[in-house]
Amino acid sequence: MKHETIETNAGLLVILTLIVISIGGLVEIVPLFYIDDTVEEVDGVRPYTPLEQRGRDIYVREGCYNCHSQMVRPFRDEMLRYGHYSLAAESMYDHPFQWGSKRTGPDLARVGGKYSNEWHVRHLIDPKSVVPESIMPGYPWLARRDLAYDDIERRMRALRRVGVPYSINEEEYQANVERFGEQTARMLHIDDARENLEAQARRGNYDGDPSRITEMDAMVAYLQMLGTLVDFSQYDEGYFVEFR
Incomplete structure (x- = not known):
């Protein structure tokens, strides 16, 4: 009634x-x-370096998040396959985050360091060459295109406005030294962004061609750091299983 x-x-x-x-x-x-x-707060978590950030931008541009999530759920079957469940702090510098709700391909939250740079390059160019049953399309243009990074400082300043602690002065730089260590703090200083990007690309030689910096360099640099920042042996060690 x-x-x-x-x-x-x-x-x-x-x-x-x-x-x-x-x-x-x-x-x-x-x-x-x-x-x-x-x-x-979780020890080890830091913002992306300039090269990794450009790789993440390309990852988003190419729509990789449509098939690959970056969030391991706290369930036994998830941890058996992918490793330790994701911590909130791991995504604190992601804008936007890449958690996802659909997996056509495997979750990539712990893919960093699992495969060599060469494997990633081959996989991105022709996925079936390393995973015959893959239905993933190839991205061969990443190896052909020079990486555009003239605007990397502006990109970092935009991220700084939403809370990512990239530094623009000595005070902020010293705060990052105390928080992340001197080596990381140098990589997070906006005024040196282009120099740091070039140095990391040369040092990592991610695409196998040291004569140029390509979009492939940035993409592989991004993939290779996913899940590598936190020492998970100190978190529920008995439940941690290697990604396989």
Whole structure:
């Protein structure tokens, strides 16, 4: 009877609907004000270097997130296949995050260091050459295109505005030294972004061609760091299983 009364009274129905929506909105919004307390600090997690960040940009551009998630769920079958479940702090510098809800291909949260640079290059150019049953398309143009990074400083400044601690002055640089160590702090200084990008590309030689810096260099650099920043042996060691 009460249900019928509400449905036949338009004004009352609108008021009650707004109340329910407001409660639902508060439940979703209020926790965001405590996000700093929710995301725990984890040793090892750092922002992406300039080269890794450009690789991530290309990863997003090519739509890799449509088939590959980057979030290992806290279930036994997930950890047996991919390794330790994902920690919130691992995505704290991702804008946007790459968790995903669909897996046509395997989760990539722990792919860093699992395969050689050469394997990644071959896989990206012709996936079936290393995984015969793969249905992944090839991305051969990554090895042909020179990496565009003239705007890397602007990209880092934009990310800095949403909370990524790239430094622009001595005070911020010293704060990063204390937080991440001197070597990492140098890589996160915006004024030296292009120099750092070039140095990492030459040092890593990710695409196998030291004479130039390609989009393949950036993509492989990004893939090779995924899941490598945290020492998971200190987190629930008994449940950690190597990615295989």
